[in-house]
Amino acid sequence: MALLRVENLHKRYGHEEVLKxxxxxxxAGETKVVIGPSGTGKSxxxxxxxxxxxxxxxxxxxxxxxxxxxxxxxxxxxxxxxFVFQDFNLFTHLTALDNVRLGLMKVRRMxxxxxxxxxxxxxxxxxxxxxxxxxxxxxxxxxxxxxSIARAxxxxxxxxxFDEPTSAxxxxxxxxxxxxxxxxxRDGMTMIVVTHEMGFARSVADEIxxxxxxxxxxxxxxxxxxxxxxxxxxxxxxxxxxxxxxxxR
Amino acid sequence: xxxxxxxxxxxxxxxxLRGLLINIQLLLGLISLGLVVGVVTALIEVYAPRPVGIxxxxxxxxxxxxxxxxxxxxxxxxxSQFGVPVSAFFAAVLALGLRSSAYQAQIFRGAxxxxxxxxxxxxxxxxLGRLRAIVHVVLPQALRLSLAGWSNEFSSVLxxxxxxxxxxxxxxxxxxxxxxxxxxxxxxxxxxxxALMFLVLTYVGNLAIGLAxxxxxxxxxxxxx
Amino acid sequence: xxxxxxxxxxxxxxxGVLLTVQLTLYCMGLGxxLGxxLGxxxxYGGGRWSPLYWVASAYIHFFRGTPLLVQLxxxxxGLPTAGILVGPFLAGLLAMTLNTAxxxxxxxxxxxxxxxxxxxxxxxxxxMSRAQAIGHVIMPQALRLIIPPWSNELIYMLKYSSIxxxxxxxxxxxxxxxxxxxxAARNFRYFEVYILVALFxxxxxxxxxxxxxxxxxxxxxxxxxxxxxxx
Numbered sequence: 152m153a154l155l156r157v158e159n160l161h162k163r164y165g166h167e168e169v170l171k172x173x174x175x176x177x178x179a180g181e182t183k184v185v186i187g188p189s190g191t192g193k194s195x196x197x198x199x200x201x202x203x204x205x206x207x208x209x210x211x212x213x214x215x216x217x218x219x220x221x222x223x224x225x226x227x228x229x230x231x232x233x234f235v236f237q238d239f240n241l242f243t244h245l246t247a248l249d250n251v252r253l254g255l256m257k258v259r260r261m262x263x264x265x266x267x268x269x270x271x272x273x274x275x276x277x278x279x280x281x282x283x284x285x286x287x288x289x290x291x292x293x294x295x296x297x298x299s300i301a302r303a304x305x306x307x308x309x310x311x312x313f314d315e316p317t318s319a320x321x322x323x324x325x326x327x328x329x330x331x332x333x334x335x336x337r338d339g340m341t342m343i344v345v346t347h348e349m350g351f352a353r354s355v356a357d358e359i360x361x362x363x364x365x366x367x368x369x370x371x372x373x374x375x376x377x378x379x380x381x382x383x384x385x386x387x388x389x390x391x392x393x394x395x396x397x398x399x400r
Numbered sequence: 401x402x403x404x405x406x407x408x409x410x411x412x413x414x415x416x417l418r419g420l421l422i423n424i425q426l427l428l429g430l431i432s433l434g435l436v437v438g439v440v441t442a443l444i445e446v447y448a449p450r451p452v453g454i455x456x457x458x459x460x461x462x463x464x465x466x467x468x469x470x471x472x473x474x475x476x477x478x479x480s481q482f483g484v485p486v487s488a489f490f491a492a493v494l495a496l497g498l499r500s501s502a503y504q505a506q507i508f509r510g511a512x513x514x515x516x517x518x519x520x521x522x523x524x525x526x527x528l529g530r531l532r533a534i535v536h537v538v539l540p541q542a543l544r545l546s547l548a549g550w551s552n553e554f555s556s557v558l559x560x561x562x563x564x565x566x567x568x569x570x571x572x573x574x575x576x577x578x579x580x581x582x583x584x585x586x587x588x589x590x591x592x593x594x595a596l597m598f599l600v601l602t603y604v605g606n607l608a609i610g611l612a613x614x615x616x617x618x619x620x621x622x623x624x625x
Numbered sequence: 626x627x628x629x630x631x632x633x634x635x636x637x638x639x640x641g642v643l644l645t646v647q648l649t650l651y652c653m654g655l656g657x658x659l660g661x662x663l664g665x666x667x668x669y670g671g672g673r674w675s676p677l678y679w680v681a682s683a684y685i686h687f688f689r690g691t692p693l694l695v696q697l698x699x700x701x702x703g704l705p706t707a708g709i710l711v712g713p714f715l716a717g718l719l720a721m722t723l724n725t726a727x728x729x730x731x732x733x734x735x736x737x738x739x740x741x742x743x744x745x746x747x748x749x750x751x752x753m754s755r756a757q758a759i760g761h762v763i764m765p766q767a768l769r770l771i772i773p774p775w776s777n778e779l780i781y782m783l784k785y786s787s788i789x790x791x792x793x794x795x796x797x798x799x800x801x802x803x804x805x806x807x808x809a810a811r812n813f814r815y816f817e818v819y820i821l822v823a824l825f826x827x828x829x830x831x832x833x834x835x836x837x838x839x840x841x842x843x844x845x846x847x848x849x850x851x852x853x854x855x856x
Contacts, residue, residue: 162824228752230752232750236750240747242762243741244762244765244769254751254753257757257761286846286847425720461827466784467786469803470819473809473819474823477819481816546654564786588699588704591702599686
């Protein structure tokens with residue numbers, strides 16, 4: 152059975168329907184990359200999965216828990232789903248260590264010493280143990296994003312959702328974040344990544360999902376999507392985006 | 401409080417309003433005095449040579465740090481101690497007006513300092529003298545920028561006019577105490593009525609300032625709202 | 626003119642200082658609690674159409690839109706006619722607390738709203754409840770942002786505490802200015818006494834300003850409140 156199942160998800164803002172029935176399934180250990188023009192509902196899709204945005208219609212399951220059910224304790228579900236934001240959203244008043252430790256102590260109720268050990272291990276994993284006592288404002292954008300990945304990892308998530316994790320970064324800082332993500336994918340983390348980084352998509356994704364106008368236009372392995380897409384629009388978009396962002400980063 | 405209480409309060413409304421009129425006169429007097437002295441003080445703080453600027457700073461510091469009531473008593477009883485004949489009303493305008501000038505100076509100073517230096521330079525480049533550049537270019541812009549802060553000061557001094565009661569000005573609080581002296585049971589309703597009158601006055605005043613603000617707005621000066 | 630200052634005034638004025646400081650600190654503390662609750666209700670109380678929001682807003686508008694003196698006399702003279710007796714100290718404390726709570730509520734609202742919305746979202750994404758997110762993420766930031774306006778409010782209330790001199794008639798309930806009035810009324814040295822008392826207030830303002838700046842520096846965090854160092 153798939154780890155995550157999304158069934159016929161709809162969301163509208165006022166008159167504009169951002170999601171028009173999205174269905175997808177994700178196996179454990181899989182890395183899925185969602186691509187598509189901006190404003191086509193990719194971020195909304197991610198937020199609907201852990202109900203940071205409430206979907207209007209459709210259902211989402213994490214294993215055998217229906218996330219979209221009213222009876223589900225959403226906070227318990229969210230604790231199992233990591234979320235990495237485009238603009239990091241590190242807690243401004245907390246050091247890197249405290250940012251990673253807060254969820255462990257307050258949501259998972261872990262004792263302080265254990266939480267500290269775990270948080271330090273995750274900071275080590277993203278290469279920032281030395282910055283444990285720095286506040287977010289004292290870190291570069293790339294470092295902030297790596298701390299926010301550590302914050303997500305510390306919760307032992309079954310799945311991590313990445314919402315354009317490198318879009319807010321200066322070009323020279325993108326590499327350090329991508330290499331952390333590539334390592335995660337190799338370690339078998341289950342990830343859904345919304346991104347324009349085609350190099351990452353091509354080399355890491357198990358599956359690429361092309362979304363446009365609130366629906367999934369086409370999905371498949373990178374090989375299929377880049378070499379022989381079934382829908383002409385897919386090839387067109389991939390060519391344009393590869394020209395724009397470059398492919399080999 | 402039942403309904404019949406209010407029918408008892410109603411006949412006293414004209415007297416209260418007559419008192420309120422004195423508060424309004426106080427307000428107009430003190431806020432004009434505060435405006436003039438405040439603008440001059442701010443100009444001195446920003447543009448005058450350092451020693452004079454420091455003196456102006458000490459002035460605003462004094463009037464911002466001393467309670468209104470202390471100032472009222474100082475100006476009324478303190479002056480009369482030296483044989484200076486001041487009426488309670490005049491002393492109130494003076495004390496509250498100078499206090500307000502210190503706060504208004506703060507507002508105007510901030511506004512002066514937020515006018516880009518290029519404005520002054522452009523005016524000087526045209527051949528305007530320093531003083532005329534200030535009067536014709538910097539001041540009009542600064543006054544418009546000050547309106548938001550100024551409307552806060554307006555609401556605050558409007559309410560503070562009631563403190564003139566302490567030195568015997570026959571304004572609304574005095575009238576209220578006359579009424580309650582005659583009819584003790586009306587105490588609470590009378591004060592509630594006074595409170596409501598101030599609510600209305602504050603609201604109307606702010607509405608008028610808002611209107612002025614819209615009328616005097618210059619595109620690009622205040623940025624987006 | 627010859628001025629006369631009598632050192633014998635000082636002990637009594639010192640007593641007054643004590644009461645003024647007590648009154649100010651109590652009302653600021655109680656007002657902060659009530660103000661925080663009102664501010665939280667305004668931001669998280671269910672939006673413009675919830676009754677809770679309305680009650681909080683009406684309260685704030687009323688106490689900010691009417692003179693403190695009216696509030697004080699309403700409580701001190703008005704409540705007894707409704708059978709509720711309050712002494713001058715309690716009436717003063719009550720009026721000042723209710724008044725400052727309304728102002729502080731607005732400072733809290735402003736501070737809470739200036740915490741970036743992504744902070745709440747990130748906290749919820751970790752699995753925190755709304756209350757946890759407010760307690761662990763929003764309020765710790767808002768409390769730091771509120772220090773400068775709160776310091777201003779403290780100084781305002783220190784000065785406004787002098788209005789309780791309008792009600793207190795017995796020496797043991799007299800604040801600094803009340804003591805000054807009673808001294809001046811006896812020896813007619815109005816100018817000297819009131820100038821002296823003005824200096825007392827200025828000194829207190831100075832001490833509080835310095836102390837609060839120190840606190841602000843102590844709890845300062847890079848990137849919060851002060852212009853950030855950027856990324």
